[in-house]
Amino acid sequence: MEALLNQFSYGLFFWQLIILLIVIFILGKFAWKPIVNALEEREKGISDALASAEKAKLEMARLTNENEQLLKEAREERDAILKEAKVLKDKIVAEAKETAQAEGAKLIEAAKREIEDQKLKALAEVKNQVSTLSLEIARKVLTKEFEDQAKQEAYVADLLKDVKLN
Amino acid sequence: MVNLRRALLILAVLLFAVNPFTTRAEEAHGHGDAPKTEAEKVNEHIQHHLQDDHYFTLFKKGEEYVGFPLPVILIDNGLKVFSSGKFHEGNGVAEVDGQYYVNYHGKIYKTDANGSLTFDEHHHPTNAKPWDFSITKNVVGLMVATLLLFWGFTSLAKTYKKGSNNLPKGVGRVLEPLVLYVRDEMAIPNIGHRYKEFMPYLLSVFFLIFTLNLLGLTPIGFNVTGNISVTLCLALFTFIITNIKANKDYWKHIFWMPGVPVPFKFVLAPIEVLGMFTKPFSLMLRLFANITAGHSVVMGLIAIVYLFQRELTIPGSIGVSMLLTLVLFFLELLVAFLQAFIFTMLSSLFIGMAVEEHSHDHH
Numbered sequence: 321m322e323a324l325l326n327q328f329s330y331g332l333f334f335w336q337l338i339i340l341l342i343v344i345f346i347l348g349k350f351a352w353k354p355i356v357n358a359l360e361e362r363e364k365g366i367s368d369a370l371a372s373a374e375k376a377k378l379e380m381a382r383l384t385n386e387n388e389q390l391l392k393e394a395r396e397e398r399d400a401i402l403k404e405a406k407v408l409k410d411k412i413v414a415e416a417k418e419t420a421q422a423e424g425a426k427l428i429e430a431a432k433r434e435i436e437d438q439k440l441k442a443l444a445e446v447k448n449q450v451s452t453l454s455l456e457i458a459r460k461v462l463t464k465e466f467e468d469q470a471k472q473e474a475y476v477a478d479l480l481k482d483v484k485l486n
Numbered sequence: 487m488v489n490l491r492r493a494l495l496i497l498a499v500l501l502f503a504v505n506p507f508t509t510r511a512e513e514a515h516g517h518g519d520a521p522k523t524e525a526e527k528v529n530e531h532i533q534h535h536l537q538d539d540h541y542f543t544l545f546k547k548g549e550e551y552v553g554f555p556l557p558v559i560l561i562d563n564g565l566k567v568f569s570s571g572k573f574h575e576g577n578g579v580a581e582v583d584g585q586y587y588v589n590y591h592g593k594i595y596k597t598d599a600n601g602s603l604t605f606d607e608h609h610h611p612t613n614a615k616p617w618d619f620s621i622t623k624n625v626v627g628l629m630v631a632t633l634l635l636f637w638g639f640t641s642l643a644k645t646y647k648k649g650s651n652n653l654p655k656g657v658g659r660v661l662e663p664l665v666l667y668v669r670d671e672m673a674i675p676n677i678g679h680r681y682k683e684f685m686p687y688l689l690s691v692f693f694l695i696f697t698l699n700l701l702g703l704t705p706i707g708f709n710v711t712g713n714i715s716v717t718l719c720l721a722l723f724t725f726i727i728t729n730i731k732a733n734k735d736y737w738k739h740i741f742w743m744p745g746v747p748v749p750f751k752f753v754l755a756p757i758e759v760l761g762m763f764t765k766p767f768s769l770m771l772r773l774f775a776n777i778t779a780g781h782s783v784v785m786g787l788i789a790i791v792y793l794f795q796r797e798l799t800i801p802g803s804i805g806v807s808m809l810l811t812l813v814l815f816f817l818e819l820l821v822a823f824l825q826a827f828i829f830t831m832l833s834s835l836f837i838g839m840a841v842e843e844h845s846h847d848h849h
Contacts, residue, residue: 358646
């Protein structure tokens with residue numbers, strides 16, 4: 321311990337003090353602080369860059385995902401539209417068929433009725449003609465029959481005879 | 487509490503570790519009169535190296551230290567500046583403005599024209615000492631380290647001026663990971679989100695100690711972090727910062743420990759107050775002891791070349807010395823980093839304990 325105390329020198333202590341202060345403060349101003357700040361800044365830059373790269377990666381993945389989703393949705397929508405169109409087409413065709421059938425039936429019905437009408441008319445006409453013709457014939461026959469007076473009287477007598485019998 | 491116990495334990499271990507070294511140093515002083523053996527010469531040389539010096543020694547030639555003198559700055563009835571070369575002229579007494587000074591074992595004492603010194607029973611001079619603010623060898627080392635730090639880190643800071651994504655080149659490539667290491671391994675885990683305000687101090691201390699430790703391993707032979715004045719100053723900074731920045735919880739845990747019965751609060755308070763001082767004290771001693779021990783052992787192993795020449799022959803002693811020194815040198819490289827790491831780590835731990843925000847219901 322005594323050797324240690326003996327070795328102690330105020331002068332060296334003084335110079336060490338001065339030099340340590342110079343190193344701390346002057347070198348601090350020109351080197352330590354700029355170096356520490358620059359290192360920190362660089363590290364912050366690196367971690368920021370890494371973070372933003374990570375973010376971009378996530379964003380990219382999200383976009384890809386979204387695109388796929390969109391594509392899938394579009395495909396589904398297309399399929400749905402096509403399906404709907406087919407259904408619609410079938411429906412239209414079916415409806416058209418039905419309408420056409422109904423229309424045709426109606427026409428046929430009308431035609432049948434017309435035919436019946438015409439037939440009835442024609443029959444009525446024929447009946448008329450036949451009756452007129454028959455009457456004419458009958459008149460002519462009767463006229464011919466009753467030209468002779470004697471025959472008329474005989475006939476009447478005959479008829480009268482029948483009445484009496486009744 | 488765990489931390490306090492750990493600090494005390496480390497302190498005890500360190501005191502035991504330093505003890506043999508200090509007693510040996512005193513023994514060396516005691517045998518000053520007898521003719522020196524080789525071992526004593528080596529010991530003296532190691533002591534000389536470990537001490538601060540007013541003369542920049544590059545190598546020793548015979549009994550003479552070869553190098554260049556450094557400026558001596560004394561405050562003694564006004565400022566006195568002269569070259570330490572004056573101590574090596576004539577009878578070793580430097581005369582400045584009618585005052586006489588002598589350099590005895592690295593310390594400057596006032597003396598008379600003959601350079602006479604009076605000693606007490608411990609062989610310490612009793613002469614008056616002037617205030618000595620000389621640019622000693624260690625101060626030169628500090629300045630070299632500071633210049634290196636300024637060069638390295640202003641160039642690193644400059645690369646970021648072009649934008650924080652501009653990566654450093656050259657020396658900055660080595661320094662940037664170290665800065666990150668200090669921040670991510672020491673400051674943030676210990677201090678938390680307030681780490682930024684302590685970064686200038688932690689970085690300064692880490693790189694100053696690391697650079698000085700590495701400089702100490704060069705053959706120029708600085709021993710700055712192995713000097714108690716330097717480590718005391720560093721530890722004092724940690725102590726001051728810890729206590730200035732400490733929040734209410736920290737003081738409450740020292741003087742009125744929450745969550746224990748009242749009698750224990752009275753027992754714990756003095757222990758915790760002691761802990762406030764033992765923490766920085768352990769910082770001071772740990773760094774000093776590790777570096778001093780490292781330097782002593784390296785120099786001791788180099789001394790094998792002189793001490794075992796007879797037993798191992800000259801090439802043998804050189805080979806053994808080189809091998810052992812090389813192994814230890816790599817260990818010392820690790821220690822240079824490790825001690826800088828531990829000092830900074832513990833400083834940030836102490837600061838973190840002082841600024842930690844306790845939730846009020848965790849006890």
